[in-house]
Amino acid sequence: MLKTALFVTALATMAVSLDAETRVIEEVKSGKPWLMAPAGFRGVRFGATVAETEAVFGRLKCEQVDESGGTPAHKTCKPSQPEKRVRIAHRALDTFFIFYEGKLVSVELHEPNDSRTNLNAPSQQRIYRIVAAEFENQYGAPTVRRTLRNEETLPVGKGNPLGAPQPDNISAAPRRYTSYSVVWENDDFSIFVLSGYLEHLAGAVIETQAWRKLRNAGIPQ
Numbered sequence: 001m002l003k004t005a006l007f008v009t010a011l012a013t014m015a016v017s018l019d020a021e022t023r024v025i026e027e028v029k030s031g032k033p034w035l036m037a038p039a040g041f042r043g044v045r046f047g048a049t050v051a052e053t054e055a056v057f058g059r060l061k062c063e064q065v066d067e068s069g070g071t072p073a074h075k076t077c078k079p080s081q082p083e084k085r086v087r088i089a090h091r092a093l094d095t096f097f098i099f100y101e102g103k104l105v106s107v108e109l110h111e112p113n114d115s116r117t118n119l120n121a122p123s124q125q126r127i128y129r130i131v132a133a134e135f136e137n138q139y140g141a142p143t144v145r146r147t148l149r150n151e152e153t154l155p156v157g158k159g160n161p162l163g164a165p166q167p168d169n170i171s172a173a174p175r176r177y178t179s180y181s182v183v184w185e186n187d188d189f190s191i192f193v194l195s196g197y198l199e200h201l202a203g204a205v206i207e208t209q210a211w212r213k214l215r216n217a218g219i220p221q
């Protein structure tokens with residue numbers, strides 16, 4: 001099964017699946033219109049077909065996703081060749097293309113699982129900053145910047161990498177940290193980049209507003 005996470009649930013998942021509480025502690029809006037919205041991503045226009053996307057990214061591995069929780073049925077695809085994944089500052093990111101009614105409506109980027117084996121290694125930290133800076137260089141100043149405070153409950157175990165299975169008798173301890181997000185929005189497009197623990201990349205999404213409204217339709221406000 002292809003791994004992807006629509007950003008309806010991004011704040012709940014962060015960098016790994018944990019019991020988490022998140023609240024916004026600061027929000028700064030630019031007050032200026034966003035004039036550098038993309039018509040596509042890395043040479044593929046929004047509205048492109050799977051075949052047109054494959055002409056740029058090579059053969060895609062796709063999975064049909066049924067309608068769930070208000071999100072319409074759609075197709076999620078990723079490059080079948082790892083070397084075709086999107087690279088930002090020499091870092092390869094898991095790359096997913098979302099197709100609705102046969103047309104490209106969203107692109108999602110995630111930090112690969114294999115880069116999370118040691119979250120505390122300096123070389124693995126602050127990937128969020130790299131991606132956010134690259135996007136700001138390409139798309140201009142964000143329309144919204146947010147600072148978030150997170151508290152996660154995770155197992156405590158000697159030498160435990162995050163996400164590793166734990167015995168039932170292992171207790172849990174809270175971990176508190178600050179994360180960040182940057183948003184670009186206008187009437188037609190939306191971009192959202194979110195950090196996780198130690199400024200890892202929880203994910204980034206570039207999507208049409210039409211798709212964003214469709215997938216948000218079933219989310220309680």
